Amino acid sequence: MNEFEKAKEAYEQIPIPEELEERVQAGIRQGREARRSAKRQRSWKRSVGAVAACFVVMVGMLNVSPTVAAAAADVPVLGGLFQVLTVRSFTDETEDRTLEVKQPGVTGGELAEQVNAEIQERVDAKIAEGEQLIAEYKEAYFATGGTEEEWAQHNNKVTVTYEVKSQTDETVSFVVESAVSFAAAYQEQTYYNLDLENDRELTLQDVLGEDWVETCNESIRAQMDAAEDPSVYFAPDAGGFTTVDESTQFYLNEAGNVVVVFPPYMVANGAMGTVEFEITK
Amino acid sequence: MKEEKLTAFIVENQVRFYRLAYSYLKNREEALDAVQTAVCRALEKQDGLQDADALRTWFYRILVNVCMDQLRCRKRVTLVPPEALDTGSYEDPLPSDGTLAQRVDALPAEVGTIVKLRFYEELSLKEISAVTGVPLSTVKTRLYTGLKKLRVTLESEER
Numbered sequence: 001m002n003e004f005e006k007a008k009e010a011y012e013q014i015p016i017p018e019e020l021e022e023r024v025q026a027g028i029r030q031g032r033e034a035r036r037s038a039k040r041q042r043s044w045k046r047s048v049g050a051v052a053a054c055f056v057v058m059v060g061m062l063n064v065s066p067t068v069a070a071a072a073a074d075v076p077v078l079g080g081l082f083q084v085l086t087v088r089s090f091t092d093e094t095e096d097r098t099l100e101v102k103q104p105g106v107t108g109g110e111l112a113e114q115v116n117a118e119i120q121e122r123v124d125a126k127i128a129e130g131e132q133l134i135a136e137y138k139e140a141y142f143a144t145g146g147t148e149e150e151w152a153q154h155n156n157k158v159t160v161t162y163e164v165k166s167q168t169d170e171t172v173s174f175v176v177e178s179a180v181s182f183a184a185a186y187q188e189q190t191y192y193n194l195d196l197e198n199d200r201e202l203t204l205q206d207v208l209g210e211d212w213v214e215t216c217n218e219s220i221r222a223q224m225d226a227a228e229d230p231s232v233y234f235a236p237d238a239g240g241f242t243t244v245d246e247s248t249q250f251y252l253n254e255a256g257n258v259v260v261v262f263p264p265y266m267v268a269n270g271a272m273g274t275v276e277f278e279i280t281k
Numbered sequence: 282m283k284e285e286k287l288t289a290f291i292v293e294n295q296v297r298f299y300r301l302a303y304s305y306l307k308n309r310e311e312a313l314d315a316v317q318t319a320v321c322r323a324l325e326k327q328d329g330l331q332d333a334d335a336l337r338t339w340f341y342r343i344l345v346n347v348c349m350d351q352l353r354c355r356k357r358v359t360l361v362p363p364e365a366l367d368t369g370s371y372e373d374p375l376p377s378d379g380t381l382a383q384r385v386d387a388l389p390a391e392v393g394t395i396v397k398l399r400f401y402e403e404l405s406l407k408e409i410s411a412v413t414g415v416p417l418s419t420v421k422t423r424l425y426t427g428l429k430k431l432r433v434t435l436e437s438e439e440r
Contacts (some may be wrong), residue, residue: 004400007381011401014300017309020316024295027317028288031324038325141310150310153354228285271288 104162126178130158157181173251305348319344392427
């Protein structure tokens with residue numbers, strides 16, 4: 001078997017591309033997402049479709065006609081309440097890439113308009129950025145010897161979607177997610193937490209009180225220590241978690257608790273993906 | 282099974298997966314795509330894996346299937362000898378002294394798979410049968426056919 005040992009040695013010398021790690025992480029995230037959405041779709045698909053369609057018509061009308069909007073303000077359900085709806089949903093496919101956009105919008109007061117404008121801007125920027133990345137990738141691909149045929153096998157995708165995390169009479173939390181399929185680093189999540197009564201964005205302090213920093217930090221550290229394998233989290237002196245601050249992203253879950261969210265690689269190794277900590281009151 | 286266990290397994294063995302995919306596809310981009318697709322599929326279908334002990338064979342099976350699908354996708358399989366590759370476009374796929382390695386690559390895919398899994402990945406014949414979905418007896422036959430072929434080609438060259 002000496003020859004085989006030699007052959008094996010040769011096999012083990014196949015060079016490993018630098019992107020491997022990144023691509024594996026991308027696969028993990030995509031698979032996780034696909035599994036989640038498959039589960040979600042099974043239970044939600046039918047009922048939500050019809051309801052959403054009704055709301056889309058409503059929003060369309062509110063946008064078009066001030067009279068209808070004024071009339072709707074008197075309808076008790078809509079008056080002063082935020083609703084998160086799909087304002088734009090489309091798929092656009094060309095040879096080089098597929099765009100999948102499901103853009104949310106909020107109906108409500110002045111804040112809603114502001115938030116909508118911000119979302120619009122963000123979505124447009126993401127699409128432009130994704131298109132540019134793919135164009136650059138294509139150029140580099142051909143420049144390094146790729147063929148048209150191989151390129152056609154690629155399924156490059158820019159997606160923007162959203163998910164409502166929770167909605168009560170007082171608050172609504174939702175997240176806008178955008179991703180470029182082949183570049184894990186361009187995955188982005190933006191959380192919005194809106195206070196319906198006071199028409200403003202919620203902060204961690206609003207929900208957790210004066211001591212919000214200590215409350216969060218204590219809870220997060222306790223959860224990290226209690227993890228099955230605490231070593232997945234980076235140590236504080238190795239760039240790991242030190243403290244939450246105003247820029248820390250969060251949302252409110254169905255139970256009304258704050259869930260603090262860290263993007264991949266921020267506090268834990270990449271295999272953990274996006275890391276969430278629920279802060280129970 | 283815990284998702285962390287699956288991701289930890291994948292991250293730990295990613296280099297092996299890439300090599301195996303590369304040995305099939307002989308193309309850096311396609312091998313990366315294959316690994317990403319297999320990882321994605323594994324995460325997506327993780328609920329289908331009942332027995333955590335079978336994780337290794339289960340994942341190899343997904344990966345081998347992805348690679349085979351990809352090969353089938355190409356109209357015909359052309360194995361490119363390293364010297365024909367444009368320098369700079371790909372990393373050197375095989376060391377120049379890997380005569381036997383090249384012979385292994387030239388085997389028909391279904392025989393080559395078994396030889397590679399047996400000697401490179403060191404899976405048992407039973408595990409190979411689970412990975413490829415081929416009965417144990419067929420695995421044995423193919424392995425010996427493969428070995429015979431390798432020896433024959435090697436000998437004929439020495440003459």
